[in-house]
Amino acid sequence: MRDDLGIGVVGFGWMGQVHARSMSRLLQHFPDAPLRPRLVAVADVADDDRLERAADAYGFEHALGDWRELVARDDVDVVCVTGPNFIHRDVGVAAAQAGKHLWIEKPAGRDAAETAEVVAAVEAAGVQSAAGFNYRNAPAVQRARELVADGRLGTVTHVDVTFMSDYAAHPAGALSWRFQNEFAGSGVLGDLVSHAADLARHVAGDISELVVDDARFIPQRPAPASASASHFARGGDGPLLEVENEDYVAALLRFASGARGTLQSSRAAVGEQNTYGIDVHGTTGALSWDFRRMGELRVCLDQDYQDASYTTEFVTPRDGSMGAFQPGAGISMGFDDLKVIEAHALVRSIADGKPHGATVQDALVAARTVDAMLLSVSERRWVSL
Ligand SMILES: NC(=O)c1ccc[n+]([C@@H]2O[C@H](COP(=O)([O-])OP(=O)(O)OC[C@H]3O[C@@H](n4cnc5c(N)ncnc54)[C@H](O)[C@@H]3O)[C@@H](O)[C@H]2O)c1
Numbered sequence: 001m002r003d004d005l006g007i008g009v010v011g012f013g014w015m016g017q018v019h020a021r022s023m024s025r026l027l028q029h030f031p032d033a034p035l036r037p038r039l040v041a042v043a044d045v046a047d048d049d050r051l052e053r054a055a056d057a058y059g060f061e062h063a064l065g066d067w068r069e070l071v072a073r074d075d076v077d078v079v080c081v082t083g084p085n086f087i088h089r090d091v092g093v094a095a096a097q098a099g100k101h102l103w104i105e106k107p108a109g110r111d112a113a114e115t116a117e118v119v120a121a122v123e124a125a126g127v128q129s130a131a132g133f134n135y136r137n138a139p140a141v142q143r144a145r146e147l148v149a150d151g152r153l154g155t156v157t158h159v160d161v162t163f164m165s166d167y168a169a170h171p172a173g174a175l176s177w178r179f180q181n182e183f184a185g186s187g188v189l190g191d192l193v194s195h196a197a198d199l200a201r202h203v204a205g206d207i208s209e210l211v212v213d214d215a216r217f218i219p220q221r222p223a224p225a226s227a228s229a230s231h232f233a234r235g236g237d238g239p240l241l242e243v244e245n246e247d248y249v250a251a252l253l254r255f256a257s258g259a260r261g262t263l264q265s266s267r268a269a270v271g272e273q274n275t276y277g278i279d280v281h282g283t284t285g286a287l288s289w290d291f292r293r294m295g296e297l298r299v300c301l302d303q304d305y306q307d308a309s310y311t312t313e314f315v316t317p318r319d320g321s322m323g324a325f326q327p328g329a330g331i332s333m334g335f336d337d338l339k340v341i342e343a344h345a346l347v348r349s350i351a352d353g354k355p356h357g358a359t360v361q362d363a364l365v366a367a368r369t370v371d372a373m374l375l376s377v378s379e380r381r382w383v384s385l
Contacts, residue, residue, distance in 0.1 A: 005035040005347065008076035008100070010067040010091050011083025012044040012054050013230060015105050015132070019080040020058045022339040029324040029337075030344045034351035037343070040075050043067040044083075047226060071095050078103060078346070084177040085184050089114035092360075096121035096129075101350050103343070105132040106194045107370065108363035110185025115367040119360045128355060130346035131363040133198040134338035135276065137345075139320030140297040143313075144280065144287050145203050152301055153282025159204045159253070159261035160279040163192040164272035167231050168247055174224035174235040179243045187216075187245030188267045189370045192276075196263055197369040198362060199278055200253070204261070207369060209254040209384050212376040214246040217268050251373060286310070295322075295332055 007023050009016045023037035041062040042054040051063035064070050067087070071079060071094050079095035081088050081104040089109045092102055102122060108131060109115035122129045135141060148156060167173070177183035184190060201207060221243055222235025229235075247268040253261035266272070276291035288298040288310065298310045314330045317323035321341045325333050345357025372383040 004038045006040040006075045006077045008041045008070045009080040010043045012050050016082035018339050022343040041070045043070040092118040093121040096125045101127045102129040107190040112367040112371045115364045128349040129360040131358045133358040136202045137338040137341040139315040139322040142320035154284030156259040156282045161196045161200045161263045163196040163265040164269040164275040168267040169270045174229045174233045175221035175241045176231045178231045181244045192265045194366040198366045206256040208256040211382040212251040212373045214377045215248040217247045
Protein backbone atom coordinates (compact mmCIF):
# COMPACT_ATOMS: atom_id res chain seq x y z
CA MET A 1 0.00 0.00 0.00
CA ARG A 2 1.34 3.40 -0.83
CA ASP A 3 0.57 6.58 1.11
CA ASP A 4 -1.61 9.36 -0.25
CA LEU A 5 -0.02 12.64 -1.26
CA GLY A 6 -2.45 15.54 -0.79
CA ILE A 7 -2.34 18.00 -3.69
CA GLY A 8 -3.41 21.65 -3.45
CA VAL A 9 -3.58 23.84 -6.56
CA VAL A 10 -3.43 27.65 -6.33
CA GLY A 11 -4.66 29.21 -9.58
CA PHE A 12 -6.94 27.02 -11.70
CA GLY A 13 -6.32 28.51 -15.15
CA TRP A 14 -4.46 26.73 -17.91
CA MET A 15 -1.52 25.54 -15.84
CA GLY A 16 -3.52 24.75 -12.69
CA GLN A 17 -5.71 22.43 -14.72
CA VAL A 18 -2.69 20.80 -16.37
CA HIS A 19 -1.06 20.21 -12.96
CA ALA A 20 -4.27 18.66 -11.62
CA ARG A 21 -4.65 16.39 -14.67
CA SER A 22 -1.00 15.36 -14.42
CA MET A 23 -1.32 14.34 -10.80
CA SER A 24 -4.56 12.43 -11.61
CA ARG A 25 -2.80 10.52 -14.40
CA LEU A 26 0.44 9.86 -12.55
CA LEU A 27 -0.19 6.24 -11.52
CA GLN A 28 -1.66 5.38 -14.92
CA HIS A 29 1.69 6.13 -16.55
CA PHE A 30 4.04 5.42 -13.67
CA PRO A 31 2.46 2.53 -11.74
CA ASP A 32 5.59 2.23 -9.58
CA ALA A 33 5.31 5.85 -8.34
CA PRO A 34 5.93 5.77 -4.58
CA LEU A 35 2.95 7.94 -3.54
CA ARG A 36 -0.69 8.25 -4.66
CA PRO A 37 -1.67 11.85 -5.48
CA ARG A 38 -5.08 12.92 -4.16
CA LEU A 39 -6.63 16.18 -5.37
CA VAL A 40 -7.49 17.73 -2.00
CA ALA A 41 -7.99 21.45 -2.53
CA VAL A 42 -7.99 24.14 -5.20
CA ALA A 43 -7.98 27.92 -4.69
CA ASP A 44 -8.87 30.57 -7.25
CA VAL A 45 -10.41 34.04 -7.39
CA ALA A 46 -11.95 33.83 -10.89
CA ASP A 47 -15.39 35.30 -11.50
CA ASP A 48 -16.58 32.25 -13.48
CA ASP A 49 -17.49 28.64 -12.68
CA ARG A 50 -13.98 27.17 -12.68
CA LEU A 51 -14.06 26.20 -9.00
CA GLU A 52 -17.29 24.24 -9.52
CA ARG A 53 -15.67 22.56 -12.53
CA ALA A 54 -12.62 21.74 -10.41
CA ALA A 55 -14.83 19.84 -7.99
CA ASP A 56 -17.10 18.31 -10.61
CA ALA A 57 -14.71 17.31 -13.40
CA TYR A 58 -11.45 16.85 -11.48
CA GLY A 59 -12.80 15.61 -8.15
CA PHE A 60 -11.19 18.20 -5.87
CA GLU A 61 -12.52 17.73 -2.33
CA HIS A 62 -12.40 21.42 -1.37
CA ALA A 63 -12.71 24.55 -3.55
CA LEU A 64 -11.56 27.75 -1.86
CA GLY A 65 -11.47 31.46 -2.58
CA ASP A 66 -8.34 32.19 -0.54
CA TRP A 67 -5.04 30.38 -1.13
CA ARG A 68 -4.01 30.98 2.51
CA GLU A 69 -6.73 28.56 3.64
CA LEU A 70 -5.33 25.96 1.24
CA VAL A 71 -1.76 26.39 2.48
CA ALA A 72 -2.96 26.05 6.10
CA ARG A 73 -4.61 22.66 5.52
CA ASP A 74 -2.95 19.65 7.17
CA ASP A 75 -4.14 17.33 4.39
CA VAL A 76 -2.25 19.28 1.68
CA ASP A 77 1.31 17.98 1.18
CA VAL A 78 2.15 19.61 -2.18
CA VAL A 79 1.18 23.09 -3.35
CA CYS A 80 1.02 23.69 -7.10
CA VAL A 81 1.78 27.38 -7.65
CA THR A 82 -0.05 28.02 -10.91
CA GLY A 83 -1.49 31.51 -10.58
CA PRO A 84 -0.15 34.67 -12.23
CA ASN A 85 3.52 35.46 -11.59
CA PHE A 86 2.77 38.10 -8.93
CA ILE A 87 1.45 35.51 -6.46
CA HIS A 88 4.29 32.99 -6.94
CA ARG A 89 6.65 34.40 -4.29
CA ASP A 90 3.96 34.85 -1.64
CA VAL A 91 2.34 31.46 -2.19
CA GLY A 92 5.68 29.67 -2.66
CA VAL A 93 7.28 31.08 0.48
CA ALA A 94 4.16 30.55 2.62
CA ALA A 95 3.73 26.99 1.38
CA ALA A 96 7.37 26.04 1.99
CA GLN A 97 7.25 27.63 5.45
CA ALA A 98 4.17 25.50 6.18
CA GLY A 99 6.22 22.40 5.26
CA LYS A 100 4.58 21.81 1.86
CA HIS A 101 6.49 20.60 -1.17
CA LEU A 102 6.25 22.95 -4.17
CA TRP A 103 5.44 22.46 -7.81
CA ILE A 104 5.89 26.00 -9.03
CA GLU A 105 5.42 27.39 -12.51
CA LYS A 106 8.06 29.46 -14.25
CA PRO A 107 8.89 32.20 -13.67
CA ALA A 108 8.98 31.29 -9.97
CA GLY A 109 8.85 35.00 -9.05
CA ARG A 110 8.55 38.32 -10.87
CA ASP A 111 12.36 38.62 -10.81
CA ALA A 112 15.44 36.88 -9.45
CA ALA A 113 15.09 38.49 -6.00
CA GLU A 114 11.60 37.04 -5.55
CA THR A 115 12.73 33.69 -6.93
CA ALA A 116 15.65 33.67 -4.48
CA GLU A 117 13.14 34.14 -1.63
CA VAL A 118 11.30 31.02 -2.80
CA VAL A 119 14.59 29.09 -3.01
CA ALA A 120 15.59 30.23 0.50
CA ALA A 121 12.22 29.16 1.93
CA VAL A 122 12.43 25.73 0.23
CA GLU A 123 15.99 25.18 1.48
CA ALA A 124 15.20 26.36 5.03
CA ALA A 125 12.16 24.08 5.25
CA GLY A 126 13.92 21.09 3.67
CA VAL A 127 10.99 20.47 1.32
CA GLN A 128 11.26 19.27 -2.28
CA SER A 129 10.44 21.35 -5.35
CA ALA A 130 9.71 21.07 -9.05
CA ALA A 131 9.82 23.98 -11.49
CA GLY A 132 7.70 24.08 -14.65
CA PHE A 133 10.43 23.64 -17.26
CA ASN A 134 8.42 20.99 -19.11
CA TYR A 135 10.30 21.17 -22.43
CA ARG A 136 13.26 19.51 -20.70
CA ASN A 137 11.10 16.44 -20.27
CA ALA A 138 10.57 15.75 -23.98
CA PRO A 139 12.29 12.42 -24.71
CA ALA A 140 13.93 13.95 -27.82
CA VAL A 141 15.41 16.73 -25.65
CA GLN A 142 16.75 14.11 -23.27
CA ARG A 143 18.34 12.37 -26.25
CA ALA A 144 19.78 15.68 -27.50
CA ARG A 145 21.32 16.34 -24.10
CA GLU A 146 22.88 12.88 -24.06
CA LEU A 147 24.30 13.28 -27.57
CA VAL A 148 25.92 16.58 -26.57
CA ALA A 149 27.23 15.19 -23.26
CA ASP A 150 28.67 12.11 -25.01
CA GLY A 151 30.59 14.33 -27.44
CA ARG A 152 28.73 12.98 -30.47
CA LEU A 153 28.67 16.50 -31.98
CA GLY A 154 32.36 17.07 -31.19
CA THR A 155 32.90 20.33 -29.34
CA VAL A 156 29.77 22.48 -29.35
CA THR A 157 30.40 25.61 -31.40
CA HIS A 158 27.02 27.38 -31.41
CA VAL A 159 23.53 26.96 -30.00
CA ASP A 160 20.45 28.68 -31.39
CA VAL A 161 17.21 28.77 -29.42
CA THR A 162 13.94 30.11 -30.82
CA PHE A 163 10.70 30.58 -28.86
CA MET A 164 8.10 32.22 -31.09
CA SER A 165 4.40 32.55 -30.45
CA ASP A 166 1.48 34.59 -31.77
CA TYR A 167 -0.56 34.80 -28.58
CA ALA A 168 0.02 38.56 -28.44
CA ALA A 169 0.04 39.21 -32.20
CA HIS A 170 -3.57 40.45 -32.39
CA PRO A 171 -3.77 44.18 -31.53
CA ALA A 172 -7.17 43.55 -29.90
CA GLY A 173 -5.75 40.82 -27.66
CA ALA A 174 -6.72 41.49 -24.03
CA LEU A 175 -4.31 43.29 -21.74
CA SER A 176 -4.17 40.31 -19.33
CA TRP A 177 -1.84 40.22 -16.31
CA ARG A 178 1.00 39.16 -18.62
CA PHE A 179 1.32 42.71 -20.05
CA GLN A 180 1.62 44.58 -16.73
CA ASN A 181 4.86 44.46 -14.77
CA GLU A 182 3.15 44.68 -11.39
CA PHE A 183 1.58 41.29 -12.14
CA ALA A 184 4.07 39.66 -14.53
CA GLY A 185 7.49 41.17 -13.70
CA SER A 186 8.48 41.15 -17.38
CA GLY A 187 6.96 40.33 -20.76
CA VAL A 188 8.16 37.65 -23.14
CA LEU A 189 11.32 37.40 -21.00
CA GLY A 190 9.66 35.78 -17.98
CA ASP A 191 7.04 34.05 -20.07
CA LEU A 192 8.94 32.34 -22.90
CA VAL A 193 12.62 33.23 -22.47
CA SER A 194 12.75 31.63 -19.02
CA HIS A 195 11.86 28.36 -20.80
CA ALA A 196 14.30 29.01 -23.65
CA ALA A 197 17.20 29.83 -21.31
CA ASP A 198 16.53 26.68 -19.30
CA LEU A 199 16.36 24.55 -22.44
CA ALA A 200 19.67 25.96 -23.73
CA ARG A 201 21.34 25.35 -20.37
CA HIS A 202 19.87 21.86 -20.02
CA VAL A 203 21.21 20.78 -23.41
CA ALA A 204 24.42 22.83 -23.74
CA GLY A 205 25.47 24.02 -20.29
CA ASP A 206 25.61 27.34 -18.46
CA ILE A 207 25.28 30.69 -20.21
CA SER A 208 28.06 33.01 -19.01
CA GLU A 209 27.54 36.29 -20.90
CA LEU A 210 24.88 37.93 -23.03
CA VAL A 211 23.84 41.05 -24.88
CA VAL A 212 20.23 41.74 -25.78
CA ASP A 213 17.95 43.97 -27.84
CA ASP A 214 14.21 44.10 -27.22
CA ALA A 215 11.05 45.62 -28.71
CA ARG A 216 7.44 46.32 -27.81
CA PHE A 217 5.53 46.06 -31.08
CA ILE A 218 2.01 46.67 -29.73
CA PRO A 219 2.22 49.44 -27.11
CA GLN A 220 -1.47 49.51 -26.14
CA ARG A 221 -4.20 46.91 -25.74
CA PRO A 222 -7.85 46.85 -24.64
CA ALA A 223 -8.59 45.86 -21.05
CA PRO A 224 -9.91 42.31 -20.66
CA ALA A 225 -13.68 41.83 -20.74
CA SER A 226 -13.40 39.69 -17.60
CA ALA A 227 -10.83 39.73 -14.78
CA SER A 228 -10.07 36.05 -15.40
CA ALA A 229 -9.48 36.42 -19.17
CA SER A 230 -6.46 34.48 -20.40
CA HIS A 231 -3.78 35.79 -22.75
CA PHE A 232 -5.55 34.06 -25.65
CA ALA A 233 -8.71 36.20 -25.15
CA ARG A 234 -9.75 39.35 -27.04
CA GLY A 235 -10.15 42.58 -25.04
CA GLY A 236 -13.36 44.45 -24.26
CA ASP A 237 -14.68 47.73 -25.75
CA GLY A 238 -13.08 50.03 -23.15
CA PRO A 239 -10.11 52.38 -23.57
CA LEU A 240 -6.71 51.13 -24.66
CA LEU A 241 -4.20 50.63 -21.82
CA GLU A 242 -0.42 50.63 -21.89
CA VAL A 243 1.54 47.41 -22.47
CA GLU A 244 4.35 47.71 -19.94
CA ASN A 245 6.75 45.04 -21.11
CA GLU A 246 8.58 43.62 -24.12
CA ASP A 247 6.99 41.57 -26.92
CA TYR A 248 10.33 40.50 -28.41
CA VAL A 249 13.96 39.89 -27.51
CA ALA A 250 17.03 38.85 -29.48
CA ALA A 251 20.16 37.86 -27.58
CA LEU A 252 23.72 36.91 -28.39
CA LEU A 253 25.00 34.34 -25.90
CA ARG A 254 28.34 33.04 -24.74
CA PHE A 255 28.34 29.73 -22.90
CA ALA A 256 30.76 28.78 -20.13
CA SER A 257 32.06 26.07 -22.46
CA GLY A 258 33.14 28.76 -24.95
CA ALA A 259 30.29 28.00 -27.33
CA ARG A 260 28.44 30.92 -28.87
CA GLY A 261 24.71 31.21 -29.30
CA THR A 262 21.59 33.15 -30.16
CA LEU A 263 18.22 33.29 -28.46
CA GLN A 264 15.25 34.91 -30.13
CA SER A 265 11.75 35.05 -28.71
CA SER A 266 8.52 36.81 -29.59
CA ARG A 267 4.97 36.60 -28.27
CA ALA A 268 3.70 38.64 -31.23
CA ALA A 269 5.01 36.70 -34.24
CA VAL A 270 2.27 36.30 -36.84
CA GLY A 271 2.25 32.79 -38.26
CA GLU A 272 4.06 31.21 -35.34
CA GLN A 273 2.32 28.96 -32.84
CA ASN A 274 4.64 27.46 -30.25
CA THR A 275 7.59 27.51 -32.63
CA TYR A 276 9.88 26.43 -29.84
CA GLY A 277 13.14 24.74 -30.63
CA ILE A 278 16.86 24.40 -30.28
CA ASP A 279 19.65 23.85 -32.80
CA VAL A 280 23.09 22.76 -31.64
CA HIS A 281 26.13 22.70 -33.89
CA GLY A 282 29.43 21.09 -32.98
CA THR A 283 32.78 20.55 -34.66
CA THR A 284 31.68 17.16 -36.06
CA GLY A 285 27.87 17.11 -35.96
CA ALA A 286 24.61 18.92 -35.32
CA LEU A 287 21.10 18.39 -34.01
CA SER A 288 17.79 20.17 -34.21
CA TRP A 289 14.55 19.89 -32.19
CA ASP A 290 11.19 21.58 -32.71
CA PHE A 291 8.44 21.27 -30.07
CA ARG A 292 5.77 21.07 -32.76
CA ARG A 293 7.31 17.76 -33.88
CA MET A 294 8.12 16.73 -30.36
CA GLY A 295 8.87 13.08 -31.06
CA GLU A 296 11.43 13.81 -33.76
CA LEU A 297 15.07 14.74 -33.45
CA ARG A 298 16.95 15.82 -36.55
CA VAL A 299 20.55 14.74 -36.31
CA CYS A 300 23.64 15.12 -38.45
CA LEU A 301 26.13 12.63 -37.04
CA ASP A 302 29.05 10.42 -38.03
CA GLN A 303 29.64 11.95 -41.47
CA ASP A 304 32.32 14.07 -43.09
CA TYR A 305 32.77 17.79 -42.34
CA GLN A 306 31.24 18.90 -45.61
CA ASP A 307 28.16 17.81 -47.53
CA ALA A 308 26.77 16.04 -44.48
CA SER A 309 22.98 15.64 -44.26
CA TYR A 310 20.46 15.63 -41.48
CA THR A 311 18.39 12.52 -40.85
CA THR A 312 15.28 12.34 -38.69
CA GLU A 313 15.16 10.01 -35.71
CA PHE A 314 11.86 9.20 -34.01
CA VAL A 315 12.22 8.82 -30.27
CA THR A 316 11.56 5.30 -29.03
CA PRO A 317 10.15 3.93 -25.77
CA ARG A 318 13.78 3.66 -24.64
CA ASP A 319 14.33 7.44 -24.85
CA GLY A 320 13.60 9.47 -21.70
CA SER A 321 10.16 8.60 -20.32
CA MET A 322 8.58 7.86 -23.72
CA GLY A 323 7.94 4.25 -22.68
CA ALA A 324 5.51 5.43 -19.97
CA PHE A 325 3.25 6.88 -22.66
CA GLN A 326 3.52 5.00 -25.93
CA PRO A 327 4.61 1.49 -26.95
CA GLY A 328 6.46 2.37 -30.14
CA ALA A 329 8.34 5.05 -32.03
CA GLY A 330 6.34 7.51 -34.13
CA ILE A 331 3.28 7.50 -31.82
CA SER A 332 2.83 11.05 -30.57
CA MET A 333 3.13 12.30 -27.04
CA GLY A 334 1.51 15.62 -26.10
CA PHE A 335 2.22 18.74 -24.04
CA ASP A 336 0.32 17.44 -20.99
CA ASP A 337 2.47 14.28 -21.00
CA LEU A 338 5.54 16.44 -20.31
CA LYS A 339 3.77 17.64 -17.17
CA VAL A 340 3.04 14.06 -16.04
CA ILE A 341 6.80 13.44 -16.28
CA GLU A 342 7.36 16.58 -14.16
CA ALA A 343 4.83 15.37 -11.57
CA HIS A 344 6.60 12.00 -11.46
CA ALA A 345 9.98 13.67 -10.83
CA LEU A 346 8.50 15.64 -7.92
CA VAL A 347 6.81 12.60 -6.36
CA ARG A 348 10.09 10.67 -6.60
CA SER A 349 11.93 13.64 -5.04
CA ILE A 350 9.49 13.64 -2.11
CA ALA A 351 9.82 9.88 -1.57
CA ASP A 352 13.64 9.87 -1.91
CA GLY A 353 14.27 13.15 -0.06
CA LYS A 354 16.49 14.34 -2.91
CA PRO A 355 15.69 16.22 -6.11
CA HIS A 356 14.92 14.70 -9.49
CA GLY A 357 14.17 16.97 -12.46
CA ALA A 358 14.11 20.77 -12.60
CA THR A 359 13.83 22.53 -9.23
CA VAL A 360 13.45 26.06 -7.85
CA GLN A 361 17.26 26.32 -8.00
CA ASP A 362 16.98 25.93 -11.79
CA ALA A 363 14.22 28.56 -11.78
CA LEU A 364 16.64 30.91 -10.04
CA VAL A 365 19.27 30.39 -12.76
CA ALA A 366 16.63 31.19 -15.39
CA ALA A 367 15.46 34.25 -13.42
CA ARG A 368 19.02 35.55 -13.15
CA THR A 369 19.38 35.11 -16.90
CA VAL A 370 16.19 37.12 -17.47
CA ASP A 371 17.38 39.85 -15.06
CA ALA A 372 20.72 39.99 -16.89
CA MET A 373 18.85 40.40 -20.17
CA LEU A 374 16.83 43.32 -18.76
CA LEU A 375 20.07 44.93 -17.55
CA SER A 376 21.69 44.43 -20.95
CA VAL A 377 18.72 46.11 -22.63
CA SER A 378 18.62 49.07 -20.26
CA GLU A 379 22.40 49.66 -20.34
CA ARG A 380 22.91 48.57 -23.97
CA ARG A 381 25.89 46.35 -23.14
CA TRP A 382 27.19 42.78 -22.57
CA VAL A 383 26.36 41.42 -19.09
CA SER A 384 28.15 38.56 -17.28
CA LEU A 385 26.16 36.01 -15.29
N1 LIG B 1 5.20 25.60 -18.14
C1 LIG B 1 4.53 26.11 -19.15
O1 LIG B 1 4.67 25.69 -20.30
C2 LIG B 1 3.57 27.23 -18.87
C3 LIG B 1 2.53 27.51 -19.79
C4 LIG B 1 1.62 28.52 -19.46
C5 LIG B 1 1.76 29.24 -18.30
N2 LIG B 1 2.81 28.97 -17.44
C6 LIG B 1 2.95 29.73 -16.18
O2 LIG B 1 1.88 29.33 -15.32
C7 LIG B 1 1.40 30.44 -14.58
C8 LIG B 1 -0.10 30.59 -14.84
O3 LIG B 1 -0.29 30.85 -16.21
P1 LIG B 1 -1.67 30.45 -16.93
O4 LIG B 1 -1.45 30.57 -18.39
O5 LIG B 1 -2.19 29.16 -16.37
O6 LIG B 1 -2.57 31.67 -16.44
P2 LIG B 1 -4.13 31.80 -16.44
O7 LIG B 1 -4.40 33.25 -16.54
O8 LIG B 1 -4.75 30.85 -17.42
O9 LIG B 1 -4.54 31.27 -14.99
C9 LIG B 1 -4.21 31.94 -13.81
C10 LIG B 1 -5.24 31.54 -12.76
O10 LIG B 1 -4.86 32.10 -11.49
C11 LIG B 1 -6.02 32.64 -10.89
N3 LIG B 1 -5.64 33.64 -9.89
C12 LIG B 1 -5.34 34.95 -10.06
N4 LIG B 1 -5.07 35.52 -8.88
C13 LIG B 1 -5.20 34.55 -7.94
C14 LIG B 1 -5.08 34.54 -6.52
N5 LIG B 1 -4.74 35.62 -5.82
N6 LIG B 1 -5.32 33.37 -5.86
C15 LIG B 1 -5.66 32.24 -6.56
N7 LIG B 1 -5.80 32.20 -7.91
C16 LIG B 1 -5.57 33.35 -8.58
C17 LIG B 1 -6.83 33.20 -12.05
O11 LIG B 1 -8.18 33.42 -11.71
C18 LIG B 1 -6.65 32.09 -13.08
O12 LIG B 1 -7.58 31.04 -12.90
C19 LIG B 1 2.23 31.64 -15.03
O13 LIG B 1 3.25 31.85 -14.10
C20 LIG B 1 2.82 31.23 -16.37
O14 LIG B 1 4.08 31.83 -16.62
C21 LIG B 1 3.68 27.97 -17.70
